[in-house]
Amino acid sequence: MEENSSGKIKREEWWSWGAGTHGQLGTGAFHDELTPQSLHPPSGSRLVHLACGGSHAVAVFGNGEAMTWGNNSSGQLGHGDLQNRCEPRLVRELQWLKIKTAAAGWSHSAFISDDQKLFTFGSGGYGQLGHGDLDSCNIPRQVICFTSMKVCHVACGMRHTLALVESEEGTEVYAFGASRKGQLGIELSERERPDKGFLGNNCNVYPSLVGSLIGYNIVSIHANGDHSAALTDYGGLYVWGRGFDSTNNITLPLRVSNQLNFSQVALGWNHLMALTYDGQVYATGRSQKSGALNGLAISGGVCVEKSGQRLQKSQLSFLLHLYEPLKGCNVRWIAAGAEHSAVILGDGSVLTWGWGEHGQLGLGTTTDQSHPMVLDVPRRKDPRIYCGSGFSFLCQSCENLCEFSLEGKIRKDSFETNLSS
Amino acid sequence: MSYDDVEIEDMEWNEELKAYTYPCPCGDLFQITLADLKMGEEIARCPSCSLYITVIYNMEDFQDAAPPAPPSIPIAAS
Ligand SMILES: [Zn+2]
Numbered sequence: 001m002e003e004n005s006s007g008k009i010k011r012e013e014w015w016s017w018g019a020g021t022h023g024q025l026g027t028g029a030f031h032d033e034l035t036p037q038s039l040h041p042p043s044g045s046r047l048v049h050l051a052c053g054g055s056h057a058v059a060v061f062g063n064g065e066a067m068t069w070g071n072n073s074s075g076q077l078g079h080g081d082l083q084n085r086c087e088p089r090l091v092r093e094l095q096w097l098k099i100k101t102a103a104a105g106w107s108h109s110a111f112i113s114d115d116q117k118l119f120t121f122g123s124g125g126y127g128q129l130g131h132g133d134l135d136s137c138n139i140p141r142q143v144i145c146f147t148s149m150k151v152c153h154v155a156c157g158m159r160h161t162l163a164l165v166e167s168e169e170g171t172e173v174y175a176f177g178a179s180r181k182g183q184l185g186i187e188l189s190e191r192e193r194p195d196k197g198f199l200g201n202n203c204n205v206y207p208s209l210v211g212s213l214i215g216y217n218i219v220s221i222h223a224n225g226d227h228s229a230a231l232t233d234y235g236g237l238y239v240w241g242r243g244f245d246s247t248n249n250i251t252l253p254l255r256v257s258n259q260l261n262f263s264q265v266a267l268g269w270n271h272l273m274a275l276t277y278d279g280q281v282y283a284t285g286r287s288q289k290s291g292a293l294n295g296l297a298i299s300g301g302v303c304v305e306k307s308g309q310r311l312q313k314s315q316l317s318f319l320l321h322l323y324e325p326l327k328g329c330n331v332r333w334i335a336a337g338a339e340h341s342a343v344i345l346g347d348g349s350v351l352t353w354g355w356g357e358h359g360q361l362g363l364g365t366t367t368d369q370s371h372p373m374v375l376d377v378p379r380r381k382d383p384r385i386y387c388g389s390g391f392s393f394l395c396q397s398c399e400n401l402c403e404f405s406l407e408g409k410i411r412k413d414s415f416e417t418n419l420s421s
Numbered sequence: 422m423s424y425d426d427v428e429i430e431d432m433e434w435n436e437e438l439k440a441y442t443y444p445c446p447c448g449d450l451f452q453i454t455l456a457d458l459k460m461g462e463e464i465a466r467c468p469s470c471s472l473y474i475t476v477i478y479n480m481e482d483f484q485d486a487a488p489p490a491p492p493s494i495p496i497a498a499s
Contacts, residue, residue: 019448021469055448071448106444125433158444180431269446338446357470358447390447 012047013398014039015377018337018360018391022055023086024070025391030086034359034366036377036394042067042088047395052337052388053104053156058111059088064098066091066111074107075138076122082138093139094119104388105156105223110163111140116150118143118163126159127205128177134205145207146174157183157223157241158269162230163207164221171218173230174207181226182251183241185210212252213238224336225269228253235261237274244272244284256320266336268354269389273341274320279330281323281343325371326351337387343372348379348401350394358390427451427465429458429478434489441465445472458483 015036016025023030027037041047045063056070056077067088068077075082078091091111098114108122108129119140120129127134130143143151146163152171153164160177175184179202186208213230216238222229226242230253237260238253256262256274260282264275271285330346340354340361351372352361359366362375375394383396424446432441435450441458442450442465449469453462453476461480466473 019469022448024448054444355446357472388448389444 011398012041013378013380013396014041014047015362015394016391017362019055019358019389020086020391022071023084024052024055024057024388026057026069026086026088026393028087030084032358034362035364036362036375041395047384049101050384050386050393050395051102051104051156052386052391052393053109054106054158054389055391056104056107056109057088057386057388057393058102058104058109060099060102060111064100064114066094066099066102068109071107072138074123074136076104076107076109078109078121078138078140080139091140101153103154103156103161103223105161106158106389108156108161110154110156110161112151112154116152116166118146118151118154120161123159126178127203128156128159128161130161130163130176130205130207132205134203143207153221155221155223155228157228158225160184160223160226160228162210162221162223162228164218170215173210173213173218173221175210175228176204176207178202178226179204181242182249183223183226183228184208185212185228185240185251185253187251210253220265222265222267224267225338227267227269227272229265229267229272231262231265235263235277237262237265239272244270244286260320264334266334266341266387268336268341269338271336271339271341272320273323273334273336275331275334279332279346281326281331281334282320283323284320325353333383333385335385335387335392337392338389340387340390340392341372342385342387342392344383344385348381348383350375350377350383350385352392355390360387360390360392362392423464423475424472426475426477429476429482432465432476436488439488441476443474445470447472455483455486455488459486 017033017036020032043061045061048060050059059067069085069088072084099111100114102111111119119142121137121140124136150166151163152166155162160183163174165172217233218230219233220231228241230238237256240250240253243249262274263277266273273283331343332346333344335342342352353369353372356368357366379401381397381399386393427443432443435442440452440454442452445451445467447470449467451465451467451474453465463475464473465476
């Protein structure tokens with residue numbers, strides 16, 4: 001579809017729901033919403049990427065614009081102040097650049113420009129901005145360490161950041177910020193641990209190479225809570241950081257068995273979901289709280305290996321299991337908030353489950369759900385769902401879904417009325 | 422049930438709230454004051470939701486403790 005810079009022709013529809021007291025739903029209000037709220041897309045240009053953090057969100061558009069909204073207590077919106085915003089707002093400091101992608105952590109943000117430079121801002125108390133200090137910052141600041149490198153992807157966790165860099169030899173993963181749970185995937189020497197001055201914290205204030213991932217052709221990186229993950233070009237999954245059994249941290253990247261290849265990964269604060277190329281969801285996690293994976297059925301566990309080397313059973317940090325409630329469903333998209341999960345099926349339907357106290361499941365209640373429940377939103381083309389800690393966004397085309405059966409035939413009933421809206 | 426066990430080393434002093442804080446999955450912060458810690462309180466609550474965490478610390482460490490130095494204040498970089 002043609003881009004329309006005036007934004008008068010509505011081509012996309014945005015929906016948001018869940019925790020909203022910091023303005024993170026972008027609805028113009030500072031309160032929770034239990035059902036999906038329709039938003040007018042803030043740009044005339046198509047959405048390229050949206051990332052939801054602890055209580056703020058960042059968006060990148062096809063014309064290179066970057067917008068942020070929600071909690072700004074650490075300057076994570078990048079507007080030069082500390083005022084929360086309940087509507088998407090252009091990051092003016094980045095206007096002279098074309099932004100390609102972005103990430104949002106608990107209280108920090110990161111953007112990558114089309115010349116592959118990395119900019120970070122917000123909370124820096126653990127070194128998660130990569131500027132060599134523990135300062136927070138309320139306008140975008142370039143990460144100097146990457147000046148002569150090409151950053152292609154970034155992921156932000158609670159207090160750490162991962163950056164994927166393209167080099168002649170392939171790709172390299174860099175990590176910075178809090179390291180106490182092993183979330184950097186690097187074993188730090190004592191001299192690399194600056195004393196934070198109170199109570200002591202292990203922080204890495206400069207980006208460090210995750211050496212054990214060199215040569216693995218990493219194509220995507222993921223972070224949430226104190227967890228980190230990476231996917232290789234053939235779908236190999238590596239995981240590190242806080243252990244999903246809550247006791248054993250994984251300090252170096254662990255390979256999830258070569259039995260399975262994955263196309264997507266979603267991390268919560270206590271769970272992990274991974275999507276196979278044929279649309280099956282595998283998962284692991286603590287279900288101590290009403291939490292995200294209460295309905296996790298234990299069957300067909302998959303062993304975890306450390307960089308190809310098989311581990312003893314006693315060393316296994318977690319097992320991935322086929323997530324039974326979605327067995328046989330054609331899952332196309334997965335997303336995870338801190339304690340809730342969302343998936344989109346091939347027929348355009350959106351399902352959510354997990355913790356629901358703030359309406360983050362969008363089901364009209366504050367009840368937790370141990371099984372995926374269908375959300376009451378229109379089924380459209382190109383649906384994408386993004387989850388923050390306690391809230392969610394659905395962005396999709398205004399065009400009705402045209403479904404193709406396995407034989408490639410168009411199902412007429414899904415065309416409904418208009419294709420031209 | 423406690424949502425999580427969190428070591429005091431993982432909590433941040435918040436000068437504005439006059440409390441040690443830790444991120445809550447709802448988007449707000451679990452909070453426990455210095456006075457609470459001196460009394461041996463182990464539970465840090467979130468003002469926005471039903472969740473709470475158990476704080477792991479040595480009570481003796483806080484008997485004579487003064488409020489920590491404030492963490493860095495967000496600055497505009499040039
Ligand atoms: Zn809370």
